[in-house]
Amino acid sequence: EAGVTQFPSHSVIEKGQTVTLRCDPISGHDNLYWYRRVMGKEIKFLLHFVKESKQDESGMPNNRFLAERTGGTYSTLKVQPAELEDSGVYFCASSQWGSRDEQYFGPGTRLTVT
Amino acid sequence: AQKITQTQPGMFVQEKEAVTLDCTYDTSDQSYGLFWYKQPSSGEMIFLIYQGSYDEQNATEGRYSLNFQKARKSANLVISASQLGDSAMYFCAMREAKNTGGFKTIFGAGTRLFVKA
Numbered sequence: 001e002a003g004v005t006q007f008p009s010h011s012v013i014e015k016g017q018t019v020t021l022r023c024d025p026i027s028g029h030d031n032l033y034w035y036r037r038v039m040g041k042e043i044k045f046l047l048h049f050v051k052e053s054k055q056d057e058s059g060m061p062n063n064r065f066l067a068e069r070t071g072g073t074y075s076t077l078k079v080q081p082a083e084l085e086d087s088g089v090y091f092c093a094s095s096q097w098g099s100r101d102e103q104y105f106g107p108g109t110r111l112t113v114t
Numbered sequence: 115a116q117k118i119t120q121t122q123p124g125m126f127v128q129e130k131e132a133v134t135l136d137c138t139y140d141t142s143d144q145s146y147g148l149f150w151y152k153q154p155s156s157g158e159m160i161f162l163i164y165q166g167s168y169d170e171q172n173a174t175e176g177r178y179s180l181n182f183q184k185a186r187k188s189a190n191l192v193i194s195a196s197q198l199g200d201s202a203m204y205f206c207a208m209r210e211a212k213n214t215g216g217f218k219t220i221f222g223a224g225t226r227l228f229v230k231a
Binding site: 009033035040041042043044045048056058089091092101102103104105106107108 | 156157158161164181207209212217218219220221
């Protein structure tokens with residue numbers, strides 16, 4: 001069974017540019033989460049999809065971030081326009097419904113804004 | 115307020131020895147879950163172990179065990195017989211139920227473990 005995949009693995013962009021990150025969850029997982037880790041700090045929740053619906057987007061920093069999940073399958077996270085403080089590693093995770101909500105993580109996308 | 119606290123930014127352990135990584139948490143929920151994840155240098159997050167708040171026994175998964183002390187709100191990870199491949203960042207996380215339904219998972223800042231040969 002394929003795990004969670006993310007693309008690209010690394011992105012370097014200039015301030016003001018746009019970047020789109022993609023996450024493909026494990027097939028059959030309704031829950032999809034985006035997290036971000038800024039260097040040396042804790043992993044912070046960004047948002048949670050249940051199928052194609054946004055269940056919780058309370059962690060999104062501001063309106064420069066837009067997440068979508070087309071047809072309840074893959075998800076994209078767009079940052080437009082990117083700022084220096086957006087640099088970090090963006091993780092995607094997916095899980096099935098259940099009491100544990102054990103989340104399987106992708107390898108992350110390292111975003112560097114210069 | 116920080117809900118997951120990992121007080122050890124870095125830890126060293128000799129190969130083949132046991133090591134304990136500390137984690138304390140803060141919640142008013144009665145039902146919650148605690149997780150540990152490993153992040154090697156390659157970057158992926160690997161699930162290690164889970165402890166439910168109602169589980170009476172400490173969780174174990176191979177060389178990993180979770181020392182769950184509910185009254186103290188601590189969930190320390192114990193790695194027995196450390197191996198060089200255990201060198202990685204380790205994250206403690208807590209899953210809480212949200213008022214609006216579903217769950218929310220909160221992570222600590224992580225502990226970097228170095229295993230010495």
